[in-house]
Amino acid sequence: MERNVALVTGGLGGIGLVISKVLSENGFHVVAGCRPNSANADKYQGELAMTHPNITVLPFNVGDYHECQRVVLDIEESHGPIKVLVNNAGITKDGQLKKMTEDQWQDVLSTNLDSVFNLTRAALGPMLERQYGRIISISSINGEKGQFGQCNYAAAKAGMYGFTKSLAQEVAAKGITVNTISPGYIETDMIRAIKPEIQEAIKSQIPVKRFGQPEEIARCVQFLADEQAGYITGSNLSVNGGQHMA
Ligand code: CAA
Ligand code: NAP
Secondary structure (H helix, E strand, O other): OOOEEEEEOOOOOOOHHHHHHHHHHOOEEEEEEEOOOOHHHHHHHHHHHHHOOOEEEEEOOOOOHHHHHHHHHHHHHHOOOEEEEEEOOOOOOOOOHHHOOHHHHHHHHHHHHHHHHHHHHHHHHHHHHHOOEEEEEEOOHHHHHOOOOOHHHHHHHHHHHHHHHHHHHHHHHHOEEEEEEEEOOEOOHHHHOOOHHHHHHHHHOOOOOOOEOHHHHHHHHHHHHOHHHOOOOOOEEEEOOOOOOO
16 A cells, blocks of 8 residues: 655654654654754654654755755655655744844755755655645744844745745646645744743733644644645644734
8 A cells, every 4th residue: 555655854853743743643654854963863763663663764954955856756765655745844043133144044044945945846746746745834923923033034934935825826736735834932942942031021922821832733734734635725824822913
C-alpha cells in the first residue's frame, strides 16, 4: 500500500515536533527535518523510534536550495510520495533596524522565506504529476501586524502570504491547496528567548491572557492537511488568542 508522506521542516522544534506527532498519529509517515548537526536529532531520534516509529528524522538546511531539491527526491524515492509539506522551520534574530546587521537580515530571510521557495519548488513537480498536495506554511501574527524589533522576521513571514496566495491560484485546479497558519505567541524556546519582562508585557495584551500551546497549532495543521480540506486554499488561519484580529 502506498504511504502518505508528510514532510515537516523544523519537525523536532517546539511546534514542529507536535505537528510531526499529530500527523504521524493520523496515518502519515512523517519526515521531520532539523538542522544539520542538530542537538534535537540526538535528543529525539531514539525516543521517537520507540513512540512514533513512523517518524523519520532528516537533518538538512532549509536555506540551501540544492540540498532541498536533493532531499525531496530522496524522500520520494525512499519513503513515498510527499502529500503534505509543512514549511515550519524558522528562526528569530531580533533587533531594531537601526542596529540590524546584514547577517541578521539574510539569516532570517533565508531560513524563514527562501526555505518556503526551496522546498515548495522541489515538492511541487511531483504533486502536480499526481494532481494532489497540501502545502501549509507557518507564518506569524508578526507577519500580519509587524513587531518592534522584527523587520527581518515580519518581512519574511508577510512574504509567505504573497507566495501562498499566488501559488494557490497557479495550482488550484490541480488538486493542490496552499495555505498559511499564523500563530500568535506559542510557548516554545522561541518565546522563552524573549526577556521575561517583555514576555509579561506581551502576555498582558493577549485577550485570552496566556501564550498558546503547540498542540493548538498542530491541530490546525492536521485540519488543513486533511483530504477533505480541498476547498480551503489561499487562506490564512490566525491562531493568536485574540491578540490580533485582521
Ligand atoms: N514599542 C516601542 N518601543 C519599544 C518597544 C516596543 N514594543 N520595545 C522596546 N522599545 C524601546 C524601549 O522603550 C527603549 O526606548 P528608550 O531607548 O527610549 O529607552 C528602546 O526601545 C530599547 O531599544 P534597544 O534596541 O536598546 O532594546 P534591546 O536591544 O534591549 O531590545 C528588542 C530590543 C530585542 C527588539 C526587544 O525589545 C525585544 O525582544 N522585543 C520583543 C520582540 C518580539 O516580540 N519578538 C518576538 C519573538 S518570538 C516570535 O517571533 C514568534 C512569533 O512569531 C510570535
Ligand atoms: P523552535 O522550537 O525554535 O523550532 C524551530 C525549528 O526550525 C527547529 O526545529 C530548528 O531545527 C528548525 N530550523 C531552524 N533553522 C533551520 C535550518 N536552517 N534548516 C533546517 N531547520 C532549521 O521554534 P518554534 O516556536 O517551534 O517555531 C516553529 C515555527 O513557528 C517557526 O517558523 C516560527 O517562526 C513559527 N512561529 C512560532 C511562534 C511562537 O510563538 N513560538 C509564533 C508564530 C510563528 P533544530 O531542531 O535543529 O533546532
